[in-house]
Amino acid sequence: MSGLKYKRALIKLSGEALAGDKKFGIDPETVSNICREIAEVLEMGLQVSLVIGGGNIFRGLSSSAKGMDRSSADYMGMLATVLNAVAVQDALEKLGHATRVLSAITMQEVCEPYVRRRAERHLEKGRVVICAAGTGNPYFTTDTAAALRGMELKCDVIIKATKVDGVYDKDPMQHDDAVMYRNLSYIDVLQKKLRVMDSTAISLCMENNVPIIVCNMYKGGIKRAVMGEDVGTIVQGG
Ligand code: UDP
Numbered sequence: 293m294s295g296l297k298y299k300r301a302l303i304k305l306s307g308e309a310l311a312g313d314k315k316f317g318i319d320p321e322t323v324s325n326i327c328r329e330i331a332e333v334l335e336m337g338l339q340v341s342l343v344i345g346g347g348n349i350f351r352g353l354s355s356s357a358k359g360m361d362r363s364s365a366d367y368m369g370m371l372a373t374v375l376n377a378v379a380v381q382d383a384l385e386k387l388g389h390a391t392r393v394l395s396a397i398t399m400q401e402v403c404e405p406y407v408r409r410r411a412e413r414h415l416e417k418g419r420v421v422i423c424a425a426g427t428g429n430p431y432f433t434t435d436t437a438a439a440l441r442g443m444e445l446k447c448d449v450i451i452k453a454t455k456v457d458g459v460y461d462k463d464p465m466q467h468d469d470a471v472m473y474r475n476l477s478y479i480d481v482l483q484k485k486l487r488v489m490d491s492t493a494i495s496l497c498m499e500n501n502v503p504i505i506v507c508n509m510y511k512g513g514i515k516r517a518v519m520g521e522d523v524g525t526i527v528q529g530g
Contacts, residue, residue: 297520300339300415302442303330303451304435304489307348307376309509316348318379325510326453327383332515334389334420341411341421341445343438344380346372352430366430370397373434377424378402384420391420396428396437408444415445432492439493443500450502451517452489453509458525459488476527488527503528 305326308315312322334340352366377393384391392414393403403424404410411421426437435452442450456464457472459481464470473486478498481488488494488506497504507513507524516523 295519296336296338298338298448298518300341300445300447301333301449301451301518302341302343302438302445302447303453303514304343304438305345305380305453305509306434307345307372309348309453309455310344310376310379311348318348318376320379320383323379324383324386327380327387329453329509329512329514330384330420331387331389332512333518334418336515336518338518339415339418341415341423341441341447342377342380343423343426343434343441344373344376345434346370346376346426348372349375363430366432367397370425370428370430373426374399374402374424377422381422389420390418391422393422393424396423396425399425411441411445421445433490435489435493436496439489439496439502442502443496447502449518450497450504451514452504452506453514454506455509457508457513458523459486459506459527473525474522476525477529478527479530481527488525494527497527501528 310318312319346369349372350368352369355365356362381391381393394406395403396406398405414421423441426434459473460470462470504527505517507517
């Protein structure tokens with residue numbers, strides 16, 4: 293397990309990451325590119341649990357703003373994350389890695405139910421645990437699911453892999469002069485309302501002292517993060 297700073301990581305991918313340039317749906321080529329980055333750290337011996345969003349297919353909050361019942365819309369959002377999880381499972385298995393999708397909403401023909409002890413066992417055996425259906429509850433997000441699963445599966449770090457290099461003072465896609473933070477405390481993120489993860493997720497990580505690293509999902513960002521290199525933005529401490 294040479295060169296790894298962490299033994300077990302929770303990697304959060306947003307649903308949009310899977311859509312590629314199309315911004316909607318699942319682009320198989322994009323999914324396989326992301327999975328190649330994840331495969332690199334698996335081959336180094338890192339135990340990986342993944343939480344994938346669903347925003348590329350359905351977002352509960354925006355649909356409820358258009359008149360849908362919030363809980364119904366959120367359940368649809370959670371089902372969207374299962375589609376993404378199965379797409380990632382397929383891509384990782386094509387690269388030769390054993391995976392299990394564990395869903396917070398039971399769907400036994402498609403995937404296993406999420407059972408913490410089972411998830412831990414899979415991780416110990418070197419299988420990638422893909423946590424689907426968020427927390428299983430409406431009014432939450434997959435960021436919160438990532439923090440929650442990260443805590444219960446005793447991950448040493450939460451990696452939020454994004455299309456940009458880290459956390460900026462303003463949107464780097466729209467502002468050329470955006471400045472990236474290298475280090476932030478949890479309180480900084482909450483007070484400055486920085487868009488790292490939502491406040492429930494940040495609070496959970498803060499209470500349990502689990503660092504969050506925001507890095508680029510390409511260019512070897514995930515690998516550098518788990519090796520403890522100075523990459524992206526790290527959120528930790530008081
Ligand atoms: N969702 C939910 N409970 C959860 C996780 C997700 O209700 O525990 C729903 C919510 O409607 C959300 C959607 O699933 O909008 C997709 O997740 P999210 O927006 O977090 O995905 P991302 O932005 O990461 O793609």
